Amino acid sequence: MSRKVPEERYRKTFSYQFKAWLEGTKDPFLGRVEMRRQEAPPESKEEKERRERDEEALKARVYDLEHNFEMRIFNRLYRVFSILFCIFLVVMLLAAVSDLPAFGRGENPVNNEVAQRYIEEGLEETGAVNIVTGMILDYRAFDTLGESHVLFIATCTVLILLRRDGEEEQREGRDNDRLYEPKDDVILQTAARVLVPPILLFGIYIILAGHLGPGGGFSGGAVIGAGLILYLNAFGFAKTERFFTARTYRRTSFCALACYSLAKSYSFYTGANHIESVIPLGTPGAILSSGLILVLNICVGVVVAGTMYTFYVMFRKGGY
Amino acid sequence: MAFVQNFPFMSILLSLFSGPLCSVLDGKWARRVNTAVIAVIGIMSAFVLKHVSAGQPYVYRMGHFSAPWGNEIRVGTLEAFMACFFCAVMLLCMLGGIRERAAQIEEGKQNLYYVMVNLLLCSLLALIYTNDLFTAYVFVEINTISACGLIMIRQTGRTFEAATRYMIMSLLGSGLLLLGICHLYAVTGHLLMSNIKEQVQVITATGRYHISLMVALGLMSVGLAIKSALYPFHAWLPDAYGYSTLSSSAILSSLVSKGYIFLLIKIFYRVVGIQAVRESKVVNVLFVFGIAGMIMGSLSAIKEENLKRMIAYSSVAQIGYIYMGLGLATDAGAIASLYHVLSHAATKSLLFVAAAGLAQASGGSDRYGDITGAGFRNRLAGVAFTVGSLSMVGMPVFSGFISKLLFARAAVGHAHKMLPTVIALAVSTILNAVYFMKTVIRIYTIRPVEPGREGENPGSGGTGRQSRGGIGAVSAIEVAEAEILPKETGRTVRLLEEPAKAAALVCFILLNLILGLNSDPIVRLIQGGIEMFE
Amino acid sequence: MTIFTCILLGFLVVCAIAASLSKKLLNTILIFMSYSLVMSIIWVLLKSPDLAITEAAVGAGVTTVLFLVTLKKIDAIIKKESAQEETDEQEGA
């Protein structure tokens, strides 16, 4: 026996909305998603004329190869030489490759005592089950220290280029960012609600299990950064700026890098001076094992996640 | 192990740590930290130099694992001396450009500049000391990125264009360098320089993998040559040096490319072995392009109207000298190149700082027409510029003379390369004299009264302002800017108006004189250092 | 397995050439994204799971996102009506 439902209440039910959407009579999301008009900011007539005239004049200068003899010769020569150089390079490289030891053999020169020791004693000496992690964070830690500073310095250059400092500039950046950009997109928000928590959890898992299996600070940090970017896209800057601003980034990345440098200075110093390190290696396979590697992975993860997120924000808006 | 032996490792870590530290400080404190760090590292390197020159070179392992398993740094007299010298030059460059930095860098981004400088210093130290090729690659990248930051921190369209060109060229170079390292790793199975050298000797004895070895050597040399702006790859250099802020131009021209050159010398001596290098054809390529750079760089400099750009083109020529010396592939050639690295670093930064002083006395413009008589208006800068020019031309008493002498001496007795080297030296000296003496005469000429010139604008100096309109808007703003600029085309700059710059200039002149008059111990030191490489 | 590797390697070359020849920038970037994905599969085949995770997260993920934001930034600014042909050639998207 079916009960009669009043018309208004029926209209609010999901099934009715779904049916309406299916038949195409009504878009349930219409009016709930805010969207800027998709057109460029207005431009006064003279400005436009002047711009066009300038561009035409410039195009005529740049691409007028008929009259610009020098340029034509230079362009041709440049192209010919570049192509010749590339072909020469590839041929030379192929020759070198044909001379290299054959692919995939165990007795090649690269598989020497160094790799052997990493595999055979790595577990004992570093405590990491994942030999690659043990290698990059313990045996060859100096490279990795440099590498995380490459990321840091790249963020600094991006900040120099894209950060907008003044009030006026920031407003301009915000306006520019809102062009073509839907706000409160329901589909995206629902998807993000479902996806973001598992993505972040997965990233944390990759970081924490870096010494136990494939993964590590860098890949985990990138996954977390991607999760944050998705969250930002769905919910907008107002939400993310409550917990993540430029200040947070500066402080966390400074703390993480300082912690990394200090930890590595300690181990370099003790190593070079033949002092026994006091940090226990723990049982291989346990989560709290392999000495400093877990700490270092967390530091790298924090830096990388912040960096990826900062790249994205700087590209979009130029400040947060 | 003596405590002094920890100093190289400490200086690398200290400069590395000070990078992130400066990012959380404000501009003023970042500057203090930066100055302190450079000074402390310079002093530490001096102690290391004292320690090493008394004893043997030593290897310092980074971590608990020795030779082929862990990272290492290696310290000899040459490394310690280079570190000390680079710190001194960098400190002076930073001192000389304080006023320009304050004017040309946005207030909120001052501290980022010091981040760049600290990490640049760190990468230079690591390139000097490292004993591991892959570490060298990582720090080469840090060097590249921080140099790019130094170029574009003064935000104008020209610096962005220059930075983009610089990055493209550098990335080509790093790609080739990394590929070369990979090839070398594929045939030797090691990444540490000393182990690679052992393996290379074994391989050469058996005669296997000859092509791969040569290709690897070629890739690494060409990659590093591209990165240090050897002649046909120099297109980014004039803009990058000419339009960036003063400290940046001075540091870029005197230090950044020198780090790569030092790495290349290390690869020649400590990785492949100078014997194998001499037998390969790669050095001939470097030799030919070096000579081409010497001539073409000077020719472009003669045509140039802008003082800073002229000095930048002269850098192309000087890099040519260095590669010509390396192309000789003899110990004497390498010594001459290393000496020229020192002399060029001391002289070129002196010239840049002096040129800024001259421009300051000419209404901020460094165009040729405007600096007439500037030597009278800013006396110290005039004297400094003259000293730098004479040194570049190769006048006795100054450092440039010694390096030219060493180049000539290295060429004498070389089977095929003697004649081209000597001719190139002679031609390039004449060309150098043409454009440097032209400038010196110009700055000591009293300006004739030109009624026509009064109305013109004195060039687009001053702070390059960023604008966001179309091109029309850009040109409109630049015209407006030129109108706002004071019409004064010259004013007298007193000696103590900027004590830091004056001190930097005096120190640079002294450094030049020391290198010129007291060259014997330094040459002996370099020679000893190269012998220690073996 | 060898055949599979061959196919993937061939796909890499095709992707690289297509990315450099394609007229529209958006296409270039999407092709580059698939290039990265294939690269991460190759790394699984080469027994380097660490690299596969990293490449999938960075090469196919974050780098592509950065490229796309850049595209948006350089298109969001005023379109040129007068020189539509060049615009199409240069900008795509």
Next chain:
Amino acid sequence: MHWEYLLNNYEEAVAMILFGIGFSNLLLQKNLIKKIIGLNIMDTAVYLFLALKGYISGRKAPVVVDGVTRAEAYINPIPSGLVLTGIVVSVSVTALMLSLTIRLYRRYHTLDLDEITTRLKREGK
């Protein structure tokens, strides 16, 4: 020189061809975005080459399983570590290049570096 040995190393040969493609893109493309794509292709080609050098057929990934620590059980871990470092470097460089592109476009409304240079020359006069 024995070109027939190339067949032993066809994977490496593909990596080298990719390197060539990336290199020529970086050198020849006019469009900055495509130059950056070329840079990325070039970098990944080098990493592919390096990773191929570490592979040994029939062995497992370098994660210790069941306490087996014989060198014959696993592939060479060194190249993986180096490539991991390299990928970080290339993503930083890519971000830097892209932000330079944005700034250049914001000011000059073009992605062609030669055009920008010509414009700069004209502005300088």
